[in-house]
Amino acid sequence: MGIVGAYRLRLRRRRLHLRAWLKRRELTAIANRTGAIRSDSILLVSTLRNERIRLPYFLRYYRDLGVNHFLFIDNASEDGSPEYLASQPDVSIWSTRGSYRSSRYGMDWVTAIQRKYCHGHWTLVVDPDEFFVYPFCETRPLKALTDWLESSGIRSFSAMLLDMYPKGPIDAQPYREGQDPFEIAHWFDSANYSVKRNRGDGNLWIQGGPRARTFFADNPKGAPALNKIPLVRWDRAYAYASSTHSLLPRGLNLVYDEWGGEKASGCLLHAKFLDTFAAKAEEELKRGQHYANSAEYRAYRDGLQAQPDLWCKWSERYINWRQLEILGLMSKGNWA
Amino acid sequence: MTDIPNGTLGFVMLCHTAFHRAAETARHWAERGCPVVIHVDRRVGQWSYDKFRNDLADLPNVLFSERFACEWGTWGIVAATQAATELILDRFPTVRHVYLASGSCLPLRPVRQLIAYLDERPRTDFIESVTTEEVGWTIGGLNMERFTLRFPFSWRTQRWLFDRYVRLQRAVGFQRTIPNGIVPHLGSQWWCLTRQTLTAILQGPDRALYDRYFRRVWIPDESYFQTLVRQVSSNVESRSLTLSKFDFQGKPHIFYDDHLQLLRRSDCFVARKIWPNATKLYATFLSDDAERQAAGEPNPGKIDRLFSKAVERRVKGRPGLYMQSRFPNEDWENGRTAAPYSVFQGFSDVFENFEGWLSKVTGSRVHGHLFAPDRVEFAGGEAVFNGSIPDNSALRDYNPRSFLANLIWATRGERQCFQFGPADLQELNWFMALDSNAQISVISGAWAVPLFKSNRNFADIRREAARLQKIEIEHLAILRHSTAKARIRIWNLAEFIENPMEPLQTIVDEISPRSLRRLTEAPRMSDLAGFGQFLQNLRNQGMQPVLMGDFPSSDDRPNESRRGRPYLVK
Numbered sequence: 001m002g003i004v005g006a007y008r009l010r011l012r013r014r015r016l017h018l019r020a021w022l023k024r025r026e027l028t029a030i031a032n033r034t035g036a037i038r039s040d041s042i043l044l045v046s047t048l049r050n051e052r053i054r055l056p057y058f059l060r061y062y063r064d065l066g067v068n069h070f071l072f073i074d075n076a077s078e079d080g081s082p083e084y085l086a087s088q089p090d091v092s093i094w095s096t097r098g099s100y101r102s103s104r105y106g107m108d109w110v111t112a113i114q115r116k117y118c119h120g121h122w123t124l125v126v127d128p129d130e131f132f133v134y135p136f137c138e139t140r141p142l143k144a145l146t147d148w149l150e151s152s153g154i155r156s157f158s159a160m161l162l163d164m165y166p167k168g169p170i171d172a173q174p175y176r177e178g179q180d181p182f183e184i185a186h187w188f189d190s191a192n193y194s195v196k197r198n199r200g201d202g203n204l205w206i207q208g209g210p211r212a213r214t215f216f217a218d219n220p221k222g223a224p225a226l227n228k229i230p231l232v233r234w235d236r237a238y239a240y241a242s243s244t245h246s247l248l249p250r251g252l253n254l255v256y257d258e259w260g261g262e263k264a265s266g267c268l269l270h271a272k273f274l275d276t277f278a279a280k281a282e283e284e285l286k287r288g289q290h291y292a293n294s295a296e297y298r299a300y301r302d303g304l305q306a307q308p309d310l311w312c313k314w315s316e317r318y319i320n321w322r323q324l325e326i327l328g329l330m331s332k333g334n335w336a
Numbered sequence: 337m338t339d340i341p342n343g344t345l346g347f348v349m350l351c352h353t354a355f356h357r358a359a360e361t362a363r364h365w366a367e368r369g370c371p372v373v374i375h376v377d378r379r380v381g382q383w384s385y386d387k388f389r390n391d392l393a394d395l396p397n398v399l400f401s402e403r404f405a406c407e408w409g410t411w412g413i414v415a416a417t418q419a420a421t422e423l424i425l426d427r428f429p430t431v432r433h434v435y436l437a438s439g440s441c442l443p444l445r446p447v448r449q450l451i452a453y454l455d456e457r458p459r460t461d462f463i464e465s466v467t468t469e470e471v472g473w474t475i476g477g478l479n480m481e482r483f484t485l486r487f488p489f490s491w492r493t494q495r496w497l498f499d500r501y502v503r504l505q506r507a508v509g510f511q512r513t514i515p516n517g518i519v520p521h522l523g524s525q526w527w528c529l530t531r532q533t534l535t536a537i538l539q540g541p542d543r544a545l546y547d548r549y550f551r552r553v554w555i556p557d558e559s560y561f562q563t564l565v566r567q568v569s570s571n572v573e574s575r576s577l578t579l580s581k582f583d584f585q586g587k588p589h590i591f592y593d594d595h596l597q598l599l600r601r602s603d604c605f606v607a608r609k610i611w612p613n614a615t616k617l618y619a620t621f622l623s624d625d626a627e628r629q630a631a632g633e634p635n636p637g638k639i640d641r642l643f644s645k646a647v648e649r650r651v652k653g654r655p656g657l658y659m660q661s662r663f664p665n666e667d668w669e670n671g672r673t674a675a676p677y678s679v680f681q682g683f684s685d686v687f688e689n690f691e692g693w694l695s696k697v698t699g700s701r702v703h704g705h706l707f708a709p710d711r712v713e714f715a716g717g718e719a720v721f722n723g724s725i726p727d728n729s730a731l732r733d734y735n736p737r738s739f740l741a742n743l744i745w746a747t748r749g750e751r752q753c754f755q756f757g758p759a760d761l762q763e764l765n766w767f768m769a770l771d772s773n774a775q776i777s778v779i780s781g782a783w784a785v786p787l788f789k790s791n792r793n794f795a796d797i798r799r800e801a802a803r804l805q806k807i808e809i810e811h812l813a814i815l816r817h818s819t820a821k822a823r824i825r826i827w828n829l830a831e832f833i834e835n836p837m838e839p840l841q842t843i844v845d846e847i848s849p850r851s852l853r854r855l856t857e858a859p860r861m862s863d864l865a866g867f868g869q870f871l872q873n874l875r876n877q878g879m880q881p882v883l884m885g886d887f888p889s890s891d892d893r894p895n896e897s898r899r900g901r902p903y904l905v906k
Contacts, residue, residue, distance in 0.1 A: 144613065160660040190723045190746060204663055220733075220734035256660060257661065257662055258663065258668065262659075262661055263650070314720050314724045315724055330660070330661070336643050
């Protein structure tokens with residue numbers, strides 16, 4: 001890449017920062033406890049809308065992993081999510097009524113928060129239905145991973161989105177507050193993923209899984225991206241370029257080895273397909289605030305009306321991270 | 337507990353971080369009669385240093401030595417070691433062996449076992465010390481050059497200058513002279529040396545000379561004592577008593593709580609590097625209920641294997657796996673696919689029920705045309721296959737390479753066979769030809785058989801034949817290319833039907849080499865009566881079929897008398 005190309009990327013990054021700077025005014029702090037963040041705290045940033053029922057388990061899961069402080073951005077929830085979060089001791093929360101779509105699907109807000117509070121911290125950016133799994137996560141806290149990454153000179157860590165689904169209709173078993181969602185949705189596709197390289201930003205482009213199989217069979221290109229880089233030792237010069245799928249500077253996207261080896265990676269277990277999903281899809285369609293004119297949700301709705309069963313006889317039942325490692329969905333790399 | 341008299345073993349600890357853990361370890365040793373001298377990196381803040389000293393202030397046999405800045409790869413670490421060692425030898429006259437440890441070391445066996453071990457070997461110096469020719473683990477590709485070049489720039493923070501300066505020195509042929517003709521040796525930084533040896537090095541007449549020389553050697557902490565010990569000791573046991581493993585970047589592997597059993601069974605005396613928050617490891621190994629162990633020789637084999645496997649995974653990875661953190665560039669895959677598989681072109685056209693027959697004689701999974709235009713013909717007409725791969729052709733065609741790699745990956749342990757032909761998606765022809773796992777067997781021109789049997793207008797047949805022939809010719813050119821790595825066999829239709837058993841036997845033997853038995857039952861061959869005339873009709877209509885071999889138009893059998901031998905292209 002020549003100087004012009006490099007400069008163009010730099011301008012793009014600057015533009016993302018500028019957008020974030022402008023959008024920061026849309027954010028109102030409801031509870032700001034960021035004073036409690038210590039220099040070695042691990043942070044989690046998340047945007048949400050009407051996710052109240054998921055929050056107790058979400059917080060418990062990430063507290064157990066060793067997240068020290070949560071930074072939430074609430075986009076006009078009406079179900080008491082912000083009040084609940086504001087009452088948590090390790091949570092800071094901002095609220096906005098701004099447009100999700102015109103803030104780059106929430107990424108402008110996230111970038112604004114990250115630039116202000118996450119500089120120098122290992123930061124996890126996940127949605128409330130994404131659960132981070134990494135090598136040895138049963139026995140080693142998140143800090144062990146970030147310490148190791150730091151000592152290895154690694155700045156960003158990949159975790160592919162793994163869609164989890166129940167057997168039978170997705171609304172057959174209602175989700176209770178505080179429940180582990182993977183008691184219901186514990187099936188996944190083990191080897192049904194398309195991997196391509198995105199030459200532009202240097203990231204991989206992964207699609208597939210049950211969503212491609214069921215909702216996007218006639219439009220594979222439109223299937224949602226599953227590649228994610230949610231854990232980054234944040235620097236205020238960084239910016240997520242496209243959701244958490246890719247970052248700038250581009251070096252952060254090189255989370256894969258090109259010479260035959262395996263770098264360490266994890267998975268984000270995606271608890272999207274619960275009984276809450278149908279209502280969510282309907283609501284999001286009405287709002288029309290999602291990517292590509294909510295094509296994804298439209299495909300879901302059309303599929304859902306046909307009462308789909310995402311499960312098939314080759315679906316794999318989730319056991320633990322070691323299983324995902326053996327199946328080749330994630331890797332220990334040289335961490336032992 | 338401090339009334340235990342000081343014994344024959346003393347520890348020098350080099351610390352720069354996680355002082356609460358270093359303090360625990362130092363206390364453990366000191367309370368068991370082992371004097372400890374601690375060096376704290378000068379770059380550490382005064383507050384942390386004072387707190388560290390305070391934590392250990394109640395122990396008379398713990399001392400702190402003069403502080404040096406210890407940047408990795410520089411002389412500071414050696415200077416710190418020298419000063420601390422001099423202090424411990426001077427202040428604790430009972431000490432016979434000095435054990436060099438770091439703040440992140442942890443004793444795995446009771447210290448009295450270590451003392452007993454050393455008491456049995458009172459004159460032995462434990463230090464890994466090998467000549468530069470014998471080491472394969474150095475970073476930056478520098479072995480002997482560590483001793484003959486100058487390194488004024490930091491490798492960590494001034495890499496560009498470091499590299500340029502090394503290159504410049506190589507270019508102009510600069511060489512430092514090694515004093516007194518000593519032979520440079522390298523080895524692990526963590527040693528256990530006797531008082532005699534240490535004083536001979538530290539009080540030797542040439543120390544100033546050596547210090548001046550090693551001050552400019554790169555990573556002197558891995559060579560200063562390792563080299564000089566050879567000058568003064570006659571009893572060098574070239575291994576470290578500290579279990580310490582390095583990964584491919586030259587960075588120490590770290591031990592966590594889940595390594596507890598491995599560490600216990602290793603019978604090593606001391607291990608590094610321990611993660612500071614490995615609470616269970618510290619609680620277990622620093623407690624005194626340590627009667628569990630049998631005292632044996634250190635045996636870190638299992639840990640060695642664990643770490644070497646980890647490095648191998650990082651460097652070579654799992655063949656045939658394409659995923660979020662492994663996406664090899666072309667020709668760097670270590671195997672394009674995960675396991676051997678077979679591609680059959682034309683066989684199901686020539687034989688009736690070829691798939692059923694093949695699956696029976698080889699016990700492998702036999703699919704139809706996986707790359708058929710309308711849908712993926714999985715074995716048994718399944719709609720979804722291993723790994724939840726759907727039979728949808730649009731999803732397959734979106735990324736055929738992932739489709740095939742996924743299928744072979746998801747069915748590891750069961751050989752996959754599938755049919756292929758010129759009517760199928762041709763995108764992977766190069767991929768498969770260059771894949772050493774592929775066994776590709778082609779009966780060229782066999783695609784004409786279904787056309788021959790079809791009930792279509794002859795004009796359509798002629799057009800289709802011309803199209804398929806063109807595609808197959810291009811495919812055969814790929815298969816015959818000199819770079820092809822697959823096991824490729826090609827017959828033309830005429831020579832194949834002349835003698836079908838021999839080719840089939842060869843292929844089947846290769847698929848299931850263990851069941852070396854003669855084929856008794858052959859698949860039933862399609863009736864080709866009139867096929868020669870069919871080809872002649874094509875010719876008469878202006879299309880030249882060239883891939884089938886020699887079929888006379890009058891006779892139903894090819895008149896070639898020579899036996900069609902399969903030829904192995906590669």
